[in-house]
Amino acid sequence: xxxxTLDIDGRSQAAVETSRGFVGLPFSNVGDLLQVPRxxxxxxxxxxxxxxxxxxxxxxxxxxxxxxxxxxCGLNYRDHxxxxxxxLPLFPTLFTKYADSLAAPFAELSFGSESTEIDWEAELAVxxxxxxxxxxxxxxxxxxxxxxxxxxxxxxxxxxxxxxWFQGKAxxxxxxxxxxxxTPDECDPKAGLIITxxxxxxxxxxxxxxxxxxxxxxxxxxxxRFTTLRPGDVILTGTPSGVGMAQTPPKFLRDxxxxxxxxxxxxxxxxLISIDN
Amino acid sequence: xxxxTLDIDGRSQAAVETSRGFVGLPFSNVGDLLQVPRxxxxxxxxxxxxxxxxxxxxxxxxxxxxxxxxxxCGLNYRDHxxxxxxxLPLFPTLFTKYADSLAAPFAELSFGSESTEIDWEAELAVxxxxxxxxxxxxxxxxxxxxxxxxxxxxxxxxxxxxxxWFQGKAxxxxxxxxxxxxTPDECDPKAGLIITxxxxxxxxxxxxxxxxxxxxxxxxxxxxRFTTLRPGDVILTGTPSGVGMAQTPPKFLRDxxxxxxxxxxxxxxxxLISIDN
Numbered sequence: 001x002x003x004x005t006l007d008i009d010g011r012s013q014a015a016v017e018t019s020r021g022f023v024g025l026p027f028s029n030v031g032d033l034l035q036v037p038r039x040x041x042x043x044x045x046x047x048x049x050x051x052x053x054x055x056x057x058x059x060x061x062x063x064x065x066x067x068x069x070x071x072x073c074g075l076n077y078r079d080h081x082x083x084x085x086x087x088l089p090l091f092p093t094l095f096t097k098y099a100d101s102l103a104a105p106f107a108e109l110s111f112g113s114e115s116t117e118i119d120w121e122a123e124l125a126v127x128x129x130x131x132x133x134x135x136x137x138x139x140x141x142x143x144x145x146x147x148x149x150x151x152x153x154x155x156x157x158x159x160x161x162x163x164x165w166f167q168g169k170a171x172x173x174x175x176x177x178x179x180x181x182x183t184p185d186e187c188d189p190k191a192g193l194i195i196t197x198x199x200x201x202x203x204x205x206x207x208x209x210x211x212x213x214x215x216x217x218x219x220x221x222x223x224x225r226f227t228t229l230r231p232g233d234v235i236l237t238g239t240p241s242g243v244g245m246a247q248t249p250p251k252f253l254r255d256x257x258x259x260x261x262x263x264x265x266x267x268x269x270x271x272l273i274s275i276d277n
Numbered sequence: 278x279x280x281x282t283l284d285i286d287g288r289s290q291a292a293v294e295t296s297r298g299f300v301g302l303p304f305s306n307v308g309d310l311l312q313v314p315r316x317x318x319x320x321x322x323x324x325x326x327x328x329x330x331x332x333x334x335x336x337x338x339x340x341x342x343x344x345x346x347x348x349x350c351g352l353n354y355r356d357h358x359x360x361x362x363x364x365l366p367l368f369p370t371l372f373t374k375y376a377d378s379l380a381a382p383f384a385e386l387s388f389g390s391e392s393t394e395i396d397w398e399a400e401l402a403v404x405x406x407x408x409x410x411x412x413x414x415x416x417x418x419x420x421x422x423x424x425x426x427x428x429x430x431x432x433x434x435x436x437x438x439x440x441x442w443f444q445g446k447a448x449x450x451x452x453x454x455x456x457x458x459x460t461p462d463e464c465d466p467k468a469g470l471i472i473t474x475x476x477x478x479x480x481x482x483x484x485x486x487x488x489x490x491x492x493x494x495x496x497x498x499x500x501x502r503f504t505t506l507r508p509g510d511v512i513l514t515g516t517p518s519g520v521g522m523a524q525t526p527p528k529f530l531r532d533x534x535x536x537x538x539x540x541x542x543x544x545x546x547x548x549l550i551s552i553d554n
Contacts, residue, residue: 068375068376069375093439094444095372098346098504155503162369164442165441166371167500223444226444227377227447
């Protein structure tokens with residue numbers, strides 16, 4: 001199944017995608033749907049329901065709008081780590097964003113003038129579908145609601161100000177998330193999905209989710225050793241090579257750029273960048 | 278005023294402290310009270326109300342139980358930074374915890390066997406009382422609901438596993454917070470409050486809040502440049518010298534230790550430490 005949070009006449013509503021268009025679900029967003037243990041069943045039962053909006057006319061919101069936790073993993077693509085001449089990590093490098101950090105998948109992203117080094121990071125995101133604490137990777141796998149796309153847009157100047165990356169990673173509405181949540185029966189990142197990032201049509205990142213050092217289940221299991229994860233929580237799994245700051249000379253987003261982030265089998269984010277400077 | 282979140286017969290309730298005892302407020306916790314813009318007025322009007330529990334019989338919960346954001350500042354005590362031979366920082370070093378990280382001010386804190394390097398960090402905490410984004414230090418000052426005490430108990434082995442401290446800082450129920458929120462008219466950390474930490478009666482930390490490099494208003498103003506702060510959000514302002522890992526040899530908490538964290542004019546936290554190992 002492919003689930004989405006839509007803007008229907010100014011009102012937020014969860015919906016399930018069908019070949020006929022989106023069928024509305026009785027929840028204001030996918031995060032609320034996931035709070036109900038039988039969410040899969042509810043969504044399946046609605047597959048034959050009335051279409052509320054066609055796929056060509058849809059307005060997407062962030063697929064989960066109010067996660068309690070948004071946890072990100074850095075340095076997680078094997079090919080990127082090895083090409084940088086580094087050893088594979090024993091532990092995932094984790095940092096955080098907030099619900100406030102999220103943005104709609106096709107939103108214009110406005111950044112004001114606080115940062116002059118705004119960089120892209122295409123990422124696979126996994127959404128938690130059940131409460132877990134101290135769970136094994138196997139238990140974690142069955143707690144996954146599905147997969148979606150995000151771009152962990154990073155303010156490199158703020159990220160480098162101190163040893164801790166957080167302040168460069170948690171700007172409000174910096175992180176588009178969506179457009180749909182694809183359930184694991186239709187999407188297997190471990191088998192390998194191509195992930196790309198394009199800036200103004202030029203491909204800047206090209207990776208494969210099969211090369212993640214810590215896959216989604218491993219990340220959920222590891223995180224659950226120190227904190228409880230709950231339905232709707234979001235984990236960003238890291239970015240492949242090709243970020244702007246690693247280029248010579250470094251390249252950053254400029255006012256008017258179009259940023260497209262895509263993952264095979266899920267879809268794409270498309271964001272116009274607006275920067276006051 | 279001194280506000281608290283109490284356990285009254287198994288039910289959580291906000292209350293205001295009086296010389297007669299605690300007077301109940303019509304909110305389930307101080308965080309909910311702070312959502313109402315005229316929270317000060319409501320609390321003041323209740324100062325003459327019926328006492329629900331005497332001060333000697335009170336059971337405190339974390340003074341704010343469900344903050345959306347818990348942001349921590351590291352490396353913030355001037356005397357500690359200078360004694361370490363480091364330059365004063367230009368920017369605050371920020372990282373995060375969760376609502377799940379919080380614990381009651383007199384709770385037994387159980388840590389299982391995940392970490393063998395559990396360390397103390399006595400900290401002044403400031404609670405936000407109004408929504409702020411891009412605010413000046415002056416605006417930030419007027420957005421402060423009050424001050425309380427916390428201990429940013431840190432799993433040093435997990436904190437050191439990667440460059441990012443988060444995973445050693447966000448263990449569930451690792452961070453006692455309370456016992457009361459003291460409003461700024463009765464508490465001025467900038468004027469200088471003695472902050473101490475004792476382990477089994479031995480003083481291990483002794484600092485003064487007047488030596489913070491970034492005071493509460495400066496932190497709120499800085500954070501508000503990248504993310505919105507809202508009523509009930511909590512900021513931990515950093516710890517003075519004397520943490521266990523800086524001792525020779527390093528010293529960590531052990532099963533059965535009693536950890537007491539106190540700030541002049543606010544009160545103290547007292548936590549029995551329980552570790553399976």
